[in-house]
Amino acid sequence: MKGFTTRIVHSDRQEAIEHGSLHKPVHSTVAYGYTDARDLAAVFQGTQPGFTYGRQVNPTVDALQNKISRMEEGLHTACFATGMAAIGTLLFSLLRNGDHFVSSAFLFGNTNSLFQTFMAHGIDVSFVDATSADAVAAAINERTRLVFVETIANPRTQVAALAEIGALCAARGLVYVVDNTMTSPYLFQPRTVGASMVVNSLTKYIGGHGNALGGAVTELGTYDWGRFDNIYEIYRKGPADRWAITQIRKKGLRDFGASLAPEAAHHISVGAETLALRMERQCANALAMARFLEAHPRVRRVYYPGLESHPEHARARTLFRHAGALFSFELDPAVDIWAFQNRLEVIVKSSNLGDNRTLAIPVAHTIYFEMGPERRASMGIDDSLIRISVGIEDTEDLLRDLGAALDG
Ligand SMILES: *Cc1c(COP(=O)(O)O)cnc(C)c1O
Numbered sequence: 001m002k003g004f005t006t007r008i009v010h011s012d013r014q015e016a017i018e019h020g021s022l023h024k025p026v027h028s029t030v031a032y033g034y035t036d037a038r039d040l041a042a043v044f045q046g047t048q049p050g051f052t053y054g055r056q057v058n059p060t061v062d063a064l065q066n067k068i069s070r071m072e073e074g075l076h077t078a079c080f081a082t083g084m085a086a087i088g089t090l091l092f093s094l095l096r097n098g099d100h101f102v103s104s105a106f107l108f109g110n111t112n113s114l115f116q117t118f119m120a121h122g123i124d125v126s127f128v129d130a131t132s133a134d135a136v137a138a139a140i141n142e143r144t145r146l147v148f149v150e151t152i153a154n155p156r157t158q159v160a161a162l163a164e165i166g167a168l169c170a171a172r173g174l175v176y177v178v179d180n181t182m183t184s185p186y187l188f189q190p191r192t193v194g195a196s197m198v199v200n201s202l203t204k205y206i207g208g209h210g211n212a213l214g215g216a217v218t219e220l221g222t223y224d225w226g227r228f229d230n231i232y233e234i235y236r237k238g239p240a241d242r243w244a245i246t247q248i249r250k251k252g253l254r255d256f257g258a259s260l261a262p263e264a265a266h267h268i269s270v271g272a273e274t275l276a277l278r279m280e281r282q283c284a285n286a287l288a289m290a291r292f293l294e295a296h297p298r299v300r301r302v303y304y305p306g307l308e309s310h311p312e313h314a315r316a317r318t319l320f321r322h323a324g325a326l327f328s329f330e331l332d333p334a335v336d337i338w339a340f341q342n343r344l345e346v347i348v349k350s351s352n353l354g355d356n357r358t359l360a361i362p363v364a365h366t367i368y369f370e371m372g373p374e375r376r377a378s379m380g381i382d383d384s385l386i387r388i389s390v391g392i393e394d395t396e397d398l399l400r401d402l403g404a405a406l407d408g
Contacts, residue, residue: 083201204354
């Protein structure tokens, strides 16, 4: 098989494109016309490939779906308007009232908020320390359907026991969903640890340029959906590896309607071509910055899986190509967190991550503000914690910016 970037750059051409176009064009139509009404009916009934209405899929989005399947070496991908839409739609489509799932406690803030809402709708969630497979195992009960984890948690960079949880899910017959946003399929393929489905926020590293929102769910073909009662009879047709993704497309994407726009799909698709190049540079920058800060007297602690001091350093080395492009750190209490950040000139004070630009945010005061001080303390989020999403700038400029802001 060809290498990662070769496969991605030539992905669109695997299907014939009009005029020999090298990119899949932006198809901005909503509906599709047929000369023979029988063809329209056949597409509706799924006996013939084709397009009917833009809420379900669109040719530009379809090309991106194929590209993401190639990145994850999966079988089928469904794209959504955002990463949150991908997570919400996946769980909404596959779980029912009375079901239970186990989730990592170290979650993207909005995913955590979404799971709280699921609990209000009769789907029970146990939040556990997913750096330990034993903690996951202890939370499983007879109603458990699924386990949900992220690869590297944001902002404290805990690395889940991905392989051990995969073995546990296989032994217990549970669906294993891995949110691969923080690593991206270039650094890690959840397929290698036995994941059933992968979630990616395309807004982050895959798109990379901070100019479009999107999300994706990829079916890896590893789970036997024949043993999953929640698949409706009407979707138990054809190969079983299509059942769950079809239900997600019909009950989730079609009925909920969080569809990815073709223009956004095009931006993401172009961005994805350089994922490996950007990631190499961003991870190298992150390691250089984390090492610089760890050695600096005005920094108390740095959390980055690429550092030998990180509790899951060995695990990250085994699982991931590099340790990611995001880290966080605590300033020495004598340093004013606001003055420090306001002295940064290259690094932008902004939320988001996975952008080409390096972004810094004071975590306790912004994305974790709503949680309150007790919950923050339980998650190990100190008031001086700053999260850095590392971009592609020249390393020396980033180190100089940090150094000047610390010494200022
Ligand atoms: C950003 C993010 C999401 C949500 O993605 P959006 O595209 O912003 O909706 C989900 N999971 C993780 C790990 C993220 O970083």
